[in-house]
Amino acid sequence: MPTPVLLAEAVSRRYRNGRGVGPVSLRVEGGEVLALVGPNGSGKTTLVRCLGTRSPHQSGELLWFGKPDPRRARGRLGVVFDATAHVDELSGEENLQFFARVRGGASTEPLLRDAELTEVAGEPISSYSYGMRRRLLLAEALLGDPELLILDEPTLGLDVVGRRWLADTLAERRRRGLVAVVSTNDTEFVEAVATRVGFLIDGLLVQDAPLHQLLASVGGLREIHLSCRAGVDADLLRRVAGVERVAEVEGGFTVLATRRDGLLADVLACIGELDRKLVDLSVREPGLADCFLRLTGRSLDG
Amino acid sequence: MAERLPAAVAQSARRAGPGLPGGLWRLELRAALARRRALAIKLLFPLVLALPLALTGAPQFFAAMLLTVLIAMVGTVGTGVSLTRSRGAGWLDRLAVLPLAPWRVGLEVFLASWLLDCLQATLMILVLELAQRADPLTVVSTWLLALGTLAFSGALGLAVATLTDNAGEAMLLLAVVLAPMLFLSGLFTGVPAVGPRYWVAQLLPFSYLQNGFQLVLHGNPPDGAPGQFLWAAGVFLLVGGAAAAALGRPLLARGA
Structure with missing residues (x-):
C-alpha cells in the first residue's frame, strides 16, 4: 500500500x-x-x-x-x-x-x-x-x-x-x-x-x-428553489408527495424531490396565494449542493 | 493571456535564481523605505525632540533621560506594533507555513525593524553632535550604545508582539513593561551606588545610554566611559539578536 x-x-x-x-x-x-x-x-x-x-x-x-x-x-x-x-x-x-x-x-x-x-x-x-x-x-x-x-x-x-x-x-x-x-x-x-x-x-x-x-446518488432528483415572503409553511412543503428534503435558506426554501411529474404543481398549490407569497422560483438538475442537502439534511447556504 | 513578459520582469525573474532562502529582512526593509510619508515622519520625530534639547541648554540629566526614553520607545514601539499589525493582516500566518525556521523569521523581522530604528537614532545623534561638538570617541561609543539599546528594545517589542493581537494592546503592554525598566535603570532618580537597584541597572542598557547622552551633552554622569559603552553596546546587540531568534517560535505560534 x-x-x-x-x-x-x-x-x-x-x-x-x-x-x-x-x-x-x-x-x-x-x-x-x-x-x-x-x-x-x-x-x-x-x-x-x-x-x-x-x-x-x-x-x-x-x-x-x-x-x-x-x-x-x-x-x-x-x-x-x-x-x-x-x-x-x-x-x-x-x-x-x-x-x-x-x-x-x-x-x-x-x-x-x-x-x-x-x-x-x-x-x-x-x-x-x-x-x-x-x-x-x-x-x-x-x-x-x-x-x-x-x-x-x-x-x-x-x-x-x-x-x-x-x-x-x-x-x-x-x-x-x-x-x-x-x-x-x-x-x-x-x-x-x-x-x-x-x-x-x-x-x-x-x-x-x-x-x-x-x-x-442525486441522479433523477430535482431541485426547486423558492424565494418567498413570510407565510409559507415548510412542514406543508415536506408533506408534498415525492419531496425528500426541505431546507430553509435566506429568503426562501430549497426543495429536493424524487418525483418529477406534477411535482411543481403540487408545490405551488401547497404555497397558495402565489401572487402574494411567491417572489421567484427556479428548477434545476441537482448537483453537489443537493447531495449535501440530501445526505445531511442541511443546506450549504446556512 | 499575455505572450511576452516585459523585459524588467524577465530580468528580475532571472535574478531570483537559486540562492539562500529568506531575504525576509530585505523585503520588510524595502517596504518600510517605500512608505515615504511614514518614513519622513519617523525620521523627523526624534529630531523634533532632540533639537530643542541640544540647542537650548536643557539640564543634561533630564535631556539625557528624554533622549534615552525616546530611543527605548523607538525600538520597542517600532517592532512591537508593526509585528502586531502584520499578524492582524495575516502576514505572519503566511510566513508560518513557509519552509523557514521560526528563529530565522524572528531574527529577520527584528533585523529589518532594527535597521530602520538605527537610521532614526543615527540622524538624531548626528544632530546632537553638530549642536554640541562633543568628543568623537564619546559620540561614536554613545551611538553604538544607542544601537545596542535599540536591539534590546526591539527584542522587547518582539516579546510583546508574542502576547498581543492588536496595536493598541501592544502599545499599552509596552508601556507597562518599559516604564518599570526605565525607573529601575535610574532614568528618573539616578542609580544608587549600591544595592539591588544598582545591579538591576547594570543589566539594562538604559542607564548606560543615559550616561552616554550626558557626556555628549557635556554633562558629568556619575558613571560611564566610552570603553564601557562599547562593551555594553556589544553585549546588548548580542542579547537583542539572540532574544529575537528565540522569540521567533512564540511569535509565529500566536494566532495558530
Missing part, C-alpha cells in the same frame, strides 16, 4: 466554545483532489489550518508524506488561507520573488503569465484589486511545484477567467501527481476539480466519497 501524501487519524482541534473540528480521519493519496464542503462554522477552516501545518492539532495523528513533522513537510507544501496579506508597498513581482527565493529559486515567469498578472507585475500590490491579490496568492502557493496543495476558499474573489485558470492548473498539475485539499462551498468549482468530496458538519466528517459517486 503506498504511503498516503496526507493521513489524518482522529485529528481534533476544538476551541473553548466547543467549535472547531474533530475527531476527523482522512487519507489522501497521489493524484487526488479532496474537496471539503460544509456550511459556515462546520470546521473547514480549522481543519485546513491543521492540514496546512499552521495550527497544531490537539489529539490524533497527522502525517504529511508519512511523517508527523510539519516543519519538514513545509518545503513540499503550498498553502493558501483566506487572508491575502502581502507587502503592499512592493510590486506583485517583488512579492512573488520573495516566495520564489524561499522555495529555492523557483521560476516566477510562467506563473505571472498564467495568472494574467504580467501587465501589473511591476505595480505595487496596494494598487491591485482583490481578485488580483487572490490570483497572486495562488501563484505564490504554486511556486516550486509543491506536492501537496492546501487551499482555503480558493475561488474567493476570482472572476470567471481566474476560476478557469485555477481549475485548469489544478487539473494539469494533478496529472503530474499533485495532491490537493480544497476547502470551499463553491460546488460548481468542486464539481470541476475534485476527485473526492468530504462533507463536514459541526466539525465532523460525515461523508467522504468519490465525487462521481455522490453525484450519482
Whole structure:
C-alpha cells in the first residue's frame, strides 16, 4: 500500500466554545483532489489550518508524506488561507520573488503569465484589486511545484477567467501527481476539480466519497428553489408527495424531490396565494449542493 | 493571456535564481523605505525632540533621560506594533507555513525593524553632535550604545508582539513593561551606588545610554566611559539578536 501524501487519524482541534473540528480521519493519496464542503462554522477552516501545518492539532495523528513533522513537510507544501496579506508597498513581482527565493529559486515567469498578472507585475500590490491579490496568492502557493496543495476558499474573489485558470492548473498539475485539499462551498468549482468530496458538519466528517459517486446518488432528483415572503409553511412543503428534503435558506426554501411529474404543481398549490407569497422560483438538475442537502439534511447556504 | 513578459520582469525573474532562502529582512526593509510619508515622519520625530534639547541648554540629566526614553520607545514601539499589525493582516500566518525556521523569521523581522530604528537614532545623534561638538570617541561609543539599546528594545517589542493581537494592546503592554525598566535603570532618580537597584541597572542598557547622552551633552554622569559603552553596546546587540531568534517560535505560534 503506498504511503498516503496526507493521513489524518482522529485529528481534533476544538476551541473553548466547543467549535472547531474533530475527531476527523482522512487519507489522501497521489493524484487526488479532496474537496471539503460544509456550511459556515462546520470546521473547514480549522481543519485546513491543521492540514496546512499552521495550527497544531490537539489529539490524533497527522502525517504529511508519512511523517508527523510539519516543519519538514513545509518545503513540499503550498498553502493558501483566506487572508491575502502581502507587502503592499512592493510590486506583485517583488512579492512573488520573495516566495520564489524561499522555495529555492523557483521560476516566477510562467506563473505571472498564467495568472494574467504580467501587465501589473511591476505595480505595487496596494494598487491591485482583490481578485488580483487572490490570483497572486495562488501563484505564490504554486511556486516550486509543491506536492501537496492546501487551499482555503480558493475561488474567493476570482472572476470567471481566474476560476478557469485555477481549475485548469489544478487539473494539469494533478496529472503530474499533485495532491490537493480544497476547502470551499463553491460546488460548481468542486464539481470541476475534485476527485473526492468530504462533507463536514459541526466539525465532523460525515461523508467522504468519490465525487462521481455522490453525484450519482442525486441522479433523477430535482431541485426547486423558492424565494418567498413570510407565510409559507415548510412542514406543508415536506408533506408534498415525492419531496425528500426541505431546507430553509435566506429568503426562501430549497426543495429536493424524487418525483418529477406534477411535482411543481403540487408545490405551488401547497404555497397558495402565489401572487402574494411567491417572489421567484427556479428548477434545476441537482448537483453537489443537493447531495449535501440530501445526505445531511442541511443546506450549504446556512 | 499575455505572450511576452516585459523585459524588467524577465530580468528580475532571472535574478531570483537559486540562492539562500529568506531575504525576509530585505523585503520588510524595502517596504518600510517605500512608505515615504511614514518614513519622513519617523525620521523627523526624534529630531523634533532632540533639537530643542541640544540647542537650548536643557539640564543634561533630564535631556539625557528624554533622549534615552525616546530611543527605548523607538525600538520597542517600532517592532512591537508593526509585528502586531502584520499578524492582524495575516502576514505572519503566511510566513508560518513557509519552509523557514521560526528563529530565522524572528531574527529577520527584528533585523529589518532594527535597521530602520538605527537610521532614526543615527540622524538624531548626528544632530546632537553638530549642536554640541562633543568628543568623537564619546559620540561614536554613545551611538553604538544607542544601537545596542535599540536591539534590546526591539527584542522587547518582539516579546510583546508574542502576547498581543492588536496595536493598541501592544502599545499599552509596552508601556507597562518599559516604564518599570526605565525607573529601575535610574532614568528618573539616578542609580544608587549600591544595592539591588544598582545591579538591576547594570543589566539594562538604559542607564548606560543615559550616561552616554550626558557626556555628549557635556554633562558629568556619575558613571560611564566610552570603553564601557562599547562593551555594553556589544553585549546588548548580542542579547537583542539572540532574544529575537528565540522569540521567533512564540511569535509565529500566536494566532495558530
